[in-house]
Amino acid sequence: MAYDYQAVHALDGTIGAISERRANHLAVHRATAIAMVLAAPGWAAEAAGILVSDGEFEARFSGPGEWLVLSEVHAPETLVAELAVRLGDFAHIVDQSHGRVMLTLCGPDAARILANGIALDLHADAFPVGRAANVLCNHLSVNLARTGETRFDLVVMRSFAEALVGDLKVMARSFDLSVDFATR
Structure with missing residues (x-):
């Protein structure tokens, strides 16, 4: 018997489309x-x-x-x-393309949002653009990279992507955060 498999992103069906992008935004990449x-x-x-x-x-x-x-x-x-x-x-x-998911957190409060769950000095002098490190975000292991003054990429194992998005939403409760799939 033959089976027809379709590639499904780990976060399909868990995050919906947004009406407008806010100042702080979490973008989930589909095809990295x-x-x-x-x-x-x-x-x-x-x-x-x-x-x-x-x-x-x-x-x-x-x-x-x-x-x-x-x-x-x-x-x-x-x-x-x-x-x-x-x-x-x-x-x-x-x-590792099918085993990991990339997220981008950007906005004026991105470092402050991440500081709520990451024990790493995210000041631009200590963690400049281009720097990357393996860190714990709450209880999840992620590869964190600063890709701009107010932009961070997080790469996480596919099976933990939904939990990471949930954690980031909680970490951003006091900030204006939108979440959607990336358009690039």
């Missing part, structure tokens, strides 16, 4: 290609040099010799293939 890159032993510096962001993808620190690579340009298969060509034997690449 995500790969985990693990440097081969002794080749972390070479892999890091190759993973310089170039507009096609963005590499974010995930741990010593580990990076999350995200792309809105590539499909998951082409991202992995492109990284394999560039990195060769310097690193191992694992597609």
Whole structure:
């Protein structure tokens, strides 16, 4: 017997369309290609040099010799293939596109909202644009990156995406927050 499977986003049916975007906004990305890159032993510096962001993808620190690579340009298969060509034997690449979800929190109160559940100094001097770290947001492990003065990306395991959105809504209770799927 053949089965016809359809790809469904982890948050389909849990967040609805909004009538207007507010000053603070949480955008859920539908089609981000995500790969985990693990440097081969002794080749972390070479892999890091190759993973310089170039507009096609963005590499974010995930741990010593580990990076999350995200792309809105590539499909998951082409991202992995492109990284394999560039990195060769310097690193191992694992597609994480269907196992992780990316969210973007932006607005004038984004850092204050995150400070309600993340034990990390989010001041621009301590956590500047381009910095990424693995952190706990309440009880959930996320990769947090500052991508603008008032913009943060959070990458979370797919099975925890709904809980993270719920936590962020609670963390933003005293702020004006809207939640919707990203349009880009």
